Amino acid sequence: MHRITILYGAPADPEAFERHYTEVHVPLASTLPGLRRFTRSHPLGMGSAAPAPYFFFVAELWFDDEDALKSALKSPEMAETAADAQTFDVASMTMFTGEVVESVF
């Protein structure tokens, strides 16, 4: 599958961020054409270490293939979703895409 990963840095107001993310952003992102899965995770550090500050929250949007991902990126739904993301009061926002390959073992 192909995936868009978004790493969010710490929000100024974590509670407000979670609320807006759940109530507004997830419904918007869920309209993206070709979206197969939408996974979220709150990173924990390893052992006693806190995770880096730009790893407050990770969201992943999964698509069947590269074409589906590229179509979603160019869609009006993505424009609306991205516009909403611009309102987030977070320390950083890092996006990348890539094919996700299963290791055979």
Next chain:
Amino acid sequence: MHRITILYGAPADPEAFERHYTEVHVPLASTLPGLRRFTRSHPLGMGSAAPAPYFFFVAELWFDDEDALKSALKSPEMAETAADAQTFDVASMTMFTGEVVESVF
């Protein structure tokens, strides 16, 4: 599911890194108790932007639950896998864990 994510920075010698990773590291990591999936991805930047240098390569180890993940972290197999990772000539290595939640929409 619960997941260990490892973000690798750019290796000094990408070809040697890929070879060692595939031929030595994947077989070692594949012995981890409770490992359900092992996914890998080479991040691409969005649009014309290159991804940040600490996003050369992403590996993910998936476990059924937190207990399975914690057991794997403490296992002798992990000690051996981690020792091998210490030989990688990469710019950075960042690990974090976390539950991966499926968004319902």
